[in-house]
Amino acid sequence: MKRVEVIIDNQVLSVRQDIPLIQALREQGILLPSLCYHRLLGGYGSCGLCVVEIYTEAGWRPRHACLLQPEAGLQVKTNTPTVLRLRARAARLLLRRGPFPKKEVEELLGHLVQKGEKTCFEPDDKEAAARSRAGNPAPGCILCGLCVRICEKIRKSRLTFLGRGKNLQVSFVSAEEEAAACGSCKACQRICPTGFIEPSAREAFKARLYK
């Protein structure tokens, strides 16, 4: 297991190189907020909460820590005003997809919103937020894809994303031999960060390609 030296918030740390930065930092006790990352499924870059700044040729630039592979000499900042502002922005967008059955999620997001300083470019658009909440066919799902990915990983593959853009939804695809196909493992239910999948995938996901 190869390790490399990186600089995190001005401190030199030795971290594993074969896993995404978010996980390497976790193993050193540095916990970045995240909703769409799972160590078995790898980085996905959908929630936007794990953002950090890294030093590049062009100066400090924001990156998703779940999509970043540690390499020797990598310089990372996890707490700058830019980072906090971007996290707050991501959190505000995610909150529009609520309310969430798991109260911890509401709390985490609310907390991140508070920590980020708002700039004049980001008015807290209450109307837009209300509109997108009202038009959301699946309130409580943040479309993190963890359920789809775990279902595929365990080779059952009964879940998929349907549509695109603002019509994107998770869908459940039934199989002929239902008993063998879905309902017993509950892997999606356990991995869902928001508690959306209740009582089962079949019932929680309403979207279907074939009605």
Added chain:
Amino acid sequence: MRVPIISEVGGVSCVDELWEKMSEPGGRVINILNQIQKDVGFIPRALLAEVASRAGLAESQLHGLVSFFSSYRTRPTGKHLISVCYGTACYARGAPLIYERLVEELQLDADGTSPDGLFTVEQVYCVGACSRAPVIVVDNQVMGRVKASEVPFLVRKLRNTRD
């Protein structure tokens, strides 16, 4: 006239046959779906499931794929297909008025098909005749400078054509 490759819905053999005909492996699935859509008019679930198993993919993956492209249909269309262009030029020149008039006149369901199964109405993006905006395409025939007030007459004409 070209003879459709798929003449009946649901036979294992037709997907197998198509599979051998489509040469490039990378584009096979998409090409076969295009062919099915062309010949059957929509993609029946039974055929989609067969394409999936032939390609060694999960059926759910193909549900995702099909849902991504708005040109794929998953239900049969009505006898007449009316496409209302929602491209920028047509939109600006009143496409929504035409569309709403059609919805009202034909009492379309969520899939855009009328209860009598005669009409399907869809929105499409720039059919390439912007100078004649607003444009609708009725059974593959382009009609330009359409007025919403003409909609009832068009519907009546189509209803009365028997073939």
